[in-house]
Amino acid sequence: MLDVKPVDTAVLDGQSAVLRCHSNVGDSVVVGWSRRVAGEANKTIIVGGCKFLSALKPTLSSVYSLISDGQGQCDLVVNSTDTSLTGLYTCIEAGETAEAHLTIIGQLLSMF
Numbered sequence: 001m002l003d004v005k006p007v008d009t010a011v012l013d014g015q016s017a018v019l020r021c022h023s024n025v026g027d028s029v030v031v032g033w034s035r036r037v038a039g040e041a042n043k044t045i046i047v048g049g050c051k052f053l054s055a056l057k058p059t060l061s062s063v064y065s066l067i068s069d070g071q072g073q074c075d076l077v078v079n080s081t082d083t084s085l086t087g088l089y090t091c092i093e094a095g096e097t098a099e100a101h102l103t104i105i106g107q108l109l110s111m112f
Contacts, residue, residue, distance in 0.1 A: 037088075042090070046074065
């Protein structure tokens with residue numbers, strides 16, 4: 001069962017964001033992450049065990065990093081946000097999910 005669930009988060013473009021998710025099962029084998037953008041299917045980011053999919057690790061690890069303690073913590077860090085990373089992020093544990101929207105706010109440029 002998830003004892004810490006991600007919460008909706010808004011950050012400025014270029015900042016990092018941390019989406020927290022912890023399982024009280026005792027190890028992170030069951031914890032993973034997916035992301036959904038409006039109009040698209042879910043895309044798996046992290047698989048059970050709080051690890052990147054090996055085939056996608058080079059691409060994913062340039063955008064995301066993980067905070068894992070091997071005891072159920074599997075926090076997803078978006079290293080440097082841009083508006084393309086906005087979406088619904090889902091922490092997945094066997095039999096349970098928890099969702100949070102990540103909103104990236106673009107910076108307004110003034111021409112004056």
